[in-house]
Amino acid sequence: MCDNCQNHNHAGTATMTKEANPVLPTPHKIIDIIKETATEWTFRMENHLPIEDGQFMQLSIPRVGEAPISVSGYGDGWCDFTIRNVGKVTNELFNLRKGDTIFMRGAYGHGWPVAKFAKKNMLVIAGGTGVAPIKTLVEKFFANPEAYGDIYLIFGFKDAESILFRQTIDKWKEAxxxxxxxxxxxxQYQDWETGLVTKFVERVPFADFGDNYECVVVGPPVMMKFATMSLGEAGIPDEKIWVSYERNMSCGIGKCGHCRIDSTYVCVDGPVFNYAFAKNLND
Structure with a gap:
């Protein structure tokens, strides 16, 4: 645990128990594979491991390696991982088929502070594959409208071929x-806008919210940098911004040090941080 835990309001505790071996992977069968784009597929896995919104798991293939992947969906007996084919492990995953086995361990880290979001108006800004780590959170907003205020989504993708979760995000738009x-x-694409996500922050009526709102930002580092800057320029306090930093995570339990920034271990103390703390995490 980092020395500054009190500064970034952890969402909860990791779900692993002291009795369990925290790095022992277990086999799980692939229930289905959804080809979201040419390079990003969603793997639906058999799963009975407990998960919190915003956590990640370590997926592995024997003799190949393992990789940390955010959970993009979960339910009774299953969970989803939306994976981009960008490396040795992910390339091997893309050679698997329904019924094959992937080894998993986790879930790890601190997720979104869901209890803090209750009855709040919410702004969620996500770019590209950054939509995956917030998908279960937004699904919770969608399924429980009485528990939250107005939900503002600003999602950006590079081009039409990069759009993830088409049916799901269309469903959200109708709520x-x-x-x-x-x-x-x-x-240019159907009724979509054109431009970077930062262009549309000014459309969010923060003045109507009073103090009753929170913001979530997830995406590539450059996008997150400028999105949080745009929120700051709009007068949003750092304490009302939540981010997910998924950088250089490896072991998942804060032992290998790959994701360490000063005294903070992203895999244990994050990946979700309050921006008032996260803005000082500089490599």
Whole structure:
């Protein structure tokens, strides 16, 4: 645990018990594979391990390696991982088929502070594969409209071929308390906007919220940098911004040090942080 835990309001404790071996993977069968894009597939896995919104798991293939992957969906007896084919382990995963086995361990880290979001108006800004770590959180907003205020979504993708979870995000757009802005960096596409996510922050009526709101930002590091800057320029206090930092995680339990920044271990103390703390995490 880092020396500054009191500064970033952890969402809860990791789900692993002291009695369990925290790095022992167990086999899980692939229930289904959904090809979201040419390079990003969702693997639906058999699963009975406990999960909190915003946590990640370590997925592994014997004699190949393992990789930390955010949970993009979960339910009774299953969980989803939306994976981009960018490396040795993920390339091997893309050679697997329904019915094959993947080894998993976790879930690890601190997720979104869901209890803190109750009855709040919410702004969620996500870019590209950053939509995956917030998908279960937004599904919770969608399924329980009476528990939250108005939900504002600003999602950005590079182009039309990069859009993830098409049916799901279309469903969200139709919810009465949802206000969705979906944009492509450059492309023109159906009723979508064109431009970076930062362009649309000014459309969020923060003045109508009073103090009753929270913001979530997830995406590539450059996108997160400028999105949080845009929120700051709009007068949003750092304490009302939550981010997910998924950088260099390896062991998942704070032992290998790959993700350490000063005294903070991203895999244990994060990946979700309050921005008032996270803005000082510099490599």
């Amino acid at each position: 009465p308390n949802f206000h969705a802005i979906y944009t492509l960096d450059r492309d």
